[in-house]
Amino acid sequence: MTAVTDNEADLIRRAQADDPNAFCSLAERYARRIYLLAFHYCRNAQDAEDLSQEVWLKAYQALAGFRAESSFYTWLRRITINAFLNHQRTSAFRHQGQTTIVDLIDSDSETAYESRSASAETVYTKVLFETVMSALSELTPSQRLMFLLRHYEGMSYDEIGAAMNCSTGTVKKGVSRAIAKLRAKLATTNTDEPERLTRLAEC
Amino acid sequence: MHNCKKTRERLTELLLDGADPRAVLARELRECAECREEFGDLSETLRVTSRLIETATPPESYWPGYHARLKERLRAAQQPRVVPGQYHVERRSWLTRFVFSSIRVPAPVGLAVLIIFGLAIVFSVRVPDAQVSIVHVPVEVPVTHEKTIERIVYREKQSRKSRRSQLPRQTPADPTVATLQGFTPAEEVKLTVIKGGSANEK
Numbered sequence: 001m002t003a004v005t006d007n008e009a010d011l012i013r014r015a016q017a018d019d020p021n022a023f024c025s026l027a028e029r030y031a032r033r034i035y036l037l038a039f040h041y042c043r044n045a046q047d048a049e050d051l052s053q054e055v056w057l058k059a060y061q062a063l064a065g066f067r068a069e070s071s072f073y074t075w076l077r078r079i080t081i082n083a084f085l086n087h088q089r090t091s092a093f094r095h096q097g098q099t100t101i102v103d104l105i106d107s108d109s110e111t112a113y114e115s116r117s118a119s120a121e122t123v124y125t126k127v128l129f130e131t132v133m134s135a136l137s138e139l140t141p142s143q144r145l146m147f148l149l150r151h152y153e154g155m156s157y158d159e160i161g162a163a164m165n166c167s168t169g170t171v172k173k174g175v176s177r178a179i180a181k182l183r184a185k186l187a188t189t190n191t192d193e194p195e196r197l198t199r200l201a202e203c
Numbered sequence: 204m205h206n207c208k209k210t211r212e213r214l215t216e217l218l219l220d221g222a223d224p225r226a227v228l229a230r231e232l233r234e235c236a237e238c239r240e241e242f243g244d245l246s247e248t249l250r251v252t253s254r255l256i257e258t259a260t261p262p263e264s265y266w267p268g269y270h271a272r273l274k275e276r277l278r279a280a281q282q283p284r285v286v287p288g289q290y291h292v293e294r295r296s297w298l299t300r301f302v303f304s305s306i307r308v309p310a311p312v313g314l315a316v317l318i319i320f321g322l323a324i325v326f327s328v329r330v331p332d333a334q335v336s337i338v339h340v341p342v343e344v345p346v347t348h349e350k351t352i353e354r355i356v357y358r359e360k361q362s363r364k365s366r367r368s369q370l371p372r373q374t375p376a377d378p379t380v381a382t383l384q385g386f387t388p389a390e391e392v393k394l395t396v397i398k399g400g401s402a403n404e405k
Contacts, residue, residue, distance in 0.1 A: 020277050024270060031269065032260055039259050053273050057280055125258065132255045150219055151249065152256050179215065183248045 008072055016063050027056050030073055034080055040148050041084055041141065043133050055083045077153065081145070081163045088141045135185040139178050146171050147178035205231055210238045218249050351395050
């Protein structure tokens with residue numbers, strides 16, 4: 001079944017005919033999703049940009065082989081997973097685990113999670129954000145990727161197992177461990193946290 | 204029969220699939236306080252995580268720069284690399300380009316072509332089986348008559364005295380003389396006399 005829309009199919013045809021502008025239009029459609037996956041996988045904005053752009057480069061080089069047997073995004077996601085796994089094997093992330101609550105509040109960066117308005121809700125969100133990132137950092141890269149693909153991408157256990165070349169049982173175990181970590185971490189962030197953080201922000 | 208472990212596993216699956224477990228596991232959640240608590244914790248964890256994942260999306264102002272950098276990297280990847288001291292791809296002759304050209308062939312097709320090619324070579328090299336036929340050719344062969352006479356002569360051992368007395372007399376019953384009498388040789392006769400190998404023979 002071909003799940004590629006007409007407009008997208010036209011862009012793909014043009015990109016396959018070596019039109020970089022058409023490819024960039026395709027990239028604009030899915031860049032956010034790929035970036036978010038990369039960001040939560042490597043937990044750093046700079047590494048996320050590098051990794052997501054590496055995915056796009058690989059996709060551009062492999063585009064001639066795209067036969068529209070699945071949706072463009074499904075094909076792209078496969079390339080993304082392979083790029084992530086290769087990246088994991090070949091090199092460490094440059095800024096691994098450097099995102100802290102201080103960075104989030106004080107940074108001049110343009111990312112949404114780094115807003116300078118230190119309202120209680122914003123600070124609480126940032127604390128939660130850091131908690132989630134901390135929980136994710138305690139997982140292995142593979143477990144982290146399994147959780148993201150299952151929870152954020154909505155892939156089935158079988159699909160993830162096939163894409164990551166491991167058994168369904170391993171995927172289930174990885175996802176289950178990720179959820180347990182997140183639960184344990186989030187349980188420590190109680191409901192009184194916004195008020196406490198408001199006082200902290202006002203100091 | 205209610206099984207907390209199975210209910211919790213089912214809860215996780217339903218929540219990860221974005222379904223509402225209260226519709227599917229209504230009875231379990233109503234009757235088991237632990238499962239109800241598990242449902243509350245789990246749904247809150249996944250809801251918060253989901254929201255935070257989306258929160259990490261950079262603002263719109265970030266993307267033009269991102270795409271400009273991506274375009275730049277694509278352009279850099281497109282340009283052929285020229286290494287000093289090596290021929291540029293465009294400078295190659297059409298023959299060189301033809302020799303070094305490659306085409307994408309599906310693996311089964313390639314394999315089939317290889318097998319056919321291999322079989323063709325095997326059958327062309329193989330020597331055909333020689334057909335057996337009987338041809339009668341008259342050949343003149345010079346025949347040499349050859350006759351071998353083998354005779355073992357046994358002689359009685361006699362005393363010297365008696366031998367001496369008998370020696371001059373040649374009796375007609377002498378076996379050697381009698382045997383050769385009347386023998387007519389053929390055109391060519393080869394006669395071989397083999398004597399016995401015993402010590403008392405001469």
